[in-house]
Amino acid sequence: MRKFGATVLLAAVATTTPAYVVAQDDAEAGAVAAVQALFDAMAARDGDAIRDLLTDGAVFTSMVETADGVQVGESTGAQFAASIGQPGPVLLERMWDPHVMVQGPMAVVWTPYDFHVDGQFSHCGIDAVSLVHTDEGWKISSIAYTRERDGCAPSPLGPPGG
Template sequence: MRNFRAALPLAAIFAALTFPLPAFVAAQDDAEAGAVAAVQALFDAMAARDAEAIDALLMEGAVFTSTVETPDGVQVRETNGADFAASIGQPGPALLERMWDPHVMIRGPLAVVWAPYDFHRDGEFSHCGIDAVSLVLADGNWRISSIAYTVEREDCPPSPLGPPGN
């Protein structure tokens, strides 16, 4: 009987720590899915060339930073979100950006989505790379505060998504 009483507090502590876990895991999964969905919504808005939809996904002051390795070294370009949205909102070639295997890190209202991607213009492969997207949970919605990405034209791994349009 004494062993039972000694084990009871440990069992209570274990239960208290274990039973809320599924709710936490579900909430974390929902938050991760929401962050990835915000990034996908940006890609969808780019494909639709919808500047208003892009603006709605961005925090004020959002920054886009690209890096390209050249024989002269790494070239870095920065664009603010408003200029990016305006440029994409202009008529032009069909755009398709696809990501896969996103890795998501969340702490409170901050998230980072890191994913390989490929990019196509008018159905033709343009480049691949890594997207690193920082998001902020604002008014219950994930909004993009910055994107840094590599532009790689050679040695791109084949996309597990197959050719565009599949």
């Protein structure tokens, strides 16, 4: 009887553990997909799509190191969406190797990125994106990012369009 009980317990653990892993993997993939959807909306210069991806109080914070110290810029999600939603140059932001942490309805995506304007390299850095899971899916509540023009390693994605 002991052998049967141990077998049932082992079978129960083996069948329940993958469900958690799958759920965690789905949550992580969903958070990354929300960040990619933001980049896609930026490329399309679609302010409405950007607004739909953000919480009402979303905040964007940029950091640039200069000879005078770190310069910090902040804008609301609404300001960002309005700015990007205007006609202008072609924007391309690409991420790779995202590190994702999920706990319940909260996720953080930390990823290197590069940014191109009209096909020309503009800058690189790190995006730290905080997300909240809502009834509508993952929504971005804040993005903090560095902007670096020099010392950027070549992207593992290769040149844009390449």
